[in-house]
Amino acid sequence: MKKITSVLTVFLLLITINVQAQKPRIRILATGGTIAGVSKSATESNYTAGELGIYQLIQAVPQIKDNADISGEQIVKIGSQDMNDKVWLTLAKRINELLNKEGYDGIVITHGTDTMEETAYFLNLTVKSDKPVVLVGAMRPATAMSADGPLNLYNAVQVAADRNSKGRGVMVCLNDAVLSAKDVTKTNTTGVQTFQDPNYGTLGYLHNGKVFFNNMPEKKHTIHSVFDVTRLSQLPKVGIVYNYSNASALPMQAFMQAKFDGIVSAGVGNGNLYKDIFDLAVKAQNQGIQFVRSSRVPTGATTLDAEVDDAKYHFVASQFLNPQKARVLLMLALTQTKDWKKIQEFFNEY
Numbered sequence: 001m002k003k004i005t006s007v008l009t010v011f012l013l014l015i016t017i018n019v020q021a022q023k024p025r026i027r028i029l030a031t032g033g034t035i036a037g038v039s040k041s042a043t044e045s046n047y048t049a050g051e052l053g054i055y056q057l058i059q060a061v062p063q064i065k066d067n068a069d070i071s072g073e074q075i076v077k078i079g080s081q082d083m084n085d086k087v088w089l090t091l092a093k094r095i096n097e098l099l100n101k102e103g104y105d106g107i108v109i110t111h112g113t114d115t116m117e118e119t120a121y122f123l124n125l126t127v128k129s130d131k132p133v134v135l136v137g138a139m140r141p142a143t144a145m146s147a148d149g150p151l152n153l154y155n156a157v158q159v160a161a162d163r164n165s166k167g168r169g170v171m172v173c174l175n176d177a178v179l180s181a182k183d184v185t186k187t188n189t190t191g192v193q194t195f196q197d198p199n200y201g202t203l204g205y206l207h208n209g210k211v212f213f214n215n216m217p218e219k220k221h222t223i224h225s226v227f228d229v230t231r232l233s234q235l236p237k238v239g240i241v242y243n244y245s246n247a248s249a250l251p252m253q254a255f256m257q258a259k260f261d262g263i264v265s266a267g268v269g270n271g272n273l274y275k276d277i278f279d280l281a282v283k284a285q286n287q288g289i290q291f292v293r294s295s296r297v298p299t300g301a302t303t304l305d306a307e308v309d310d311a312k313y314h315f316v317a318s319q320f321l322n323p324q325k326a327r328v329l330l331m332l333a334l335t336q337t338k339d340w341k342k343i344q345e346f347f348n349e350y
């Protein structure tokens with residue numbers, strides 16, 4: 001009898017090990033944000049982002065281990081208002097290692113929501129794998145009543161572990177929605193429904209932890225991207241200038257004096273420029289500082305062949321990229337070329 005029991009135990013153990021081995025291996029990279037935020041009470045709106053560590057986040061949602069073999073590492077512990085080039089390069093390099101050398105099946109990145117769309121788009125252009133990479137955050141700190149982080153994290157892991165997520169580029173997952181890194185933007189300062197794609201809608205959605213996709217991103221990303229940061233330790237300097245009635249040209253002058261490599265304009269309407277900014281933009285372009293026209297308007301493309309003659313001034317039109325994402329693409333484009341025509345091609349393709 002004893003013998004039968006021990007044989008049975010070994011058998012069951014082997015089955016468990018096998019089931020465990022079949023689960024997708026998902027690595028969670030933690031960077032901070034409100035999802036790791038802590039406040040003094042469950043109802044207080046004052047809190048500090050990025051307080052909890054990766055192990056506390058994993059422990060808080062044990063269900064994430066049901067369908068995935070979970071492990072994690074802490075990259076940084078910051079509010080994403082402090083996100084920077086160094087962390088972007090670290091993330092891109094680490095993700096490429098984990099997916100291409102260490103055999104992981106998918107990546108989840110916990111991240112603040114303020115600049116999540118920029119990090120997502122940077123990774124969309126620099127990750128060299130078609131395996132799922134999913135950014136997740138929260139709008140309420142971990143200590144809040146009705147904190148949204150735990151379900152968002154659970155959902156993000158389901159997306160990273162789902163076979164159908166492959167080849168969709170880097171994704172953002174919050175509030176039951178899956179959105180494309182290229183098109184997602186933060187639309188609400190405090191609401192849990194903040195992430196939207198105002199032009200194309202969602203890539204998919206989750207219901208009861210199951211992922212349903214309805215869209216595929218059309219533009220180039222990940223394995224089809226020419227941008228490679230493997231050997232880079234810094235990125236070109238690109239600033240953003242804002243247009244408005246009677247706009248000051250001082251920020252534009254400051255970027256030019258500081259010899260930035262590129263400037264993106266958050267223009268009015270279809271990327272139009274206040275006249276003083278326009279005059280300096282022509283000068284900047286002549287000095288070899290690439291000027292990209294984007295728009296402060298939340299929907300629609302900033303098109304070529306509108307009120308500004310881009311071909312005449314060698315300006316680049318950002319198409320559907322908002323200013324903060326146009327900045328990301330311009331930084332990466334400038335690692336390859338200074339030719340405005342080639343840079344415009346990148347903006348048409350990515």
Ligand SMILES: NC(=O)C[C@H](N)C(=O)O
Binds near residue numbers: 138139
């Ligand atoms: N909801 C958030 O995560 C906001 C926070 N400031 C951050 O981006 O880190």
